[in-house]
Amino acid sequence: MNPVVVYCSQTGHTKRYAHWIADELGCEAVAYSDRSGLDLTHVDTVIFGSWFHAASVPGSKWLKQQIAAHPGKRFVLFATGASPMPEQGGSAEEIEEAVRRTFPESEFPTLPWFYLRGGFAMDKLGAVDRTMMKLFFKRTGKLAESDPKAAEMDKAMREGFDGTDRTLLEPLIACVRSLEAQ
Ligand SMILES: Cc1cc2nc3c(=O)[nH]c(=O)nc-3n(C[C@H](O)[C@H](O)[C@H](O)COP(=O)(O)O)c2cc1C
Structure with missing residues (x-):
């Protein structure tokens, strides 16, 4: 098992989740701005985290390039946003739409993705x-x-608020562990 977390974060919420994931999995969390120094040779799973920025997800172009360049590796996406989680009254449809605008199901049918509430600063x-x-x-x-x-x-x-919550990571961590066990 050799995963890595790569994250894009402007105000720190995605970074916090990235470091929590790295801590859970015992791996490194690398800032998107340091991606040029990243060697994926021995990495089997790339967990990429970013945030909803209106109609876009910063860094998504890089992730798409990595998916295309490394067909043998596994990729997992997480996105943070200010919107509440569905269980907090947020709209699961709107969250899915926001992800699918950037990663259409037709092009990325097997990409596991997770929404995690971030915050706003x-x-x-x-x-x-x-x-x-x-x-x-x-x-x-x-x-x-x-x-x-x-x-x-x-x-x-x-x-301004901080809606980050480490327990929200459980499904993502379970997904990565099950991928790694395959
Ligand atoms: C210009 C802008 C647009 C945003 N658009 C959305 C959005 O469409 N949906 C959403 O849930 N949050 C949106 N947000 C909130 C951010 O996604 C949220 O603050 C996120 O947790 C920031 O991550 P970071 O702290 O890692 O930079 C937006 C924030 C900014 C500044």
Whole structure:
């Protein structure tokens, strides 16, 4: 068993999950920015983590390249976002849609993927994302006036929150262990 975790993270939530996974599996967690130093020769499973960035998943192009270049290796994807987990009232359909926009089922039918609730930290965002979020808050602020669920989310986002939870990793860890046992 020789997995590695590679993660893309701007404000730290995905990084935290990546290090928890590495700790569980006894392997390394490598930041996406350090990927050029990554030697996959003896790695059998690549666990790639990133975050929902509107309609995209940062680093997904690299992951697709690695999947194409290494047909003999196993890949597992996890994505974090501000959306609640389905068991917390989030929409499983919207989460799946967000994953499938970048990794369509027709092209990646066997790629195991997991959603893990991240958090939101406006103060750690880069300038472009901060501007995007200000525009987003204009819209959600309007929605919040008439929709209590939207109001709750709008408040949490504006205040910032950390929704990371190590127990959410159990299905992912079980999946990696079962892949490694095959
Ligand atoms: C510009 C922008 C767009 C985002 N879009 C989404 C989204 O579509 N769905 C979602 O659940 N979270 C979205 N988020 C929230 C991030 O995915 C969330 O904060 C994530 O945990 C950040 O990961 P990081 O801390 O590792 O950078 C967005 C955040 C930013 C800044």
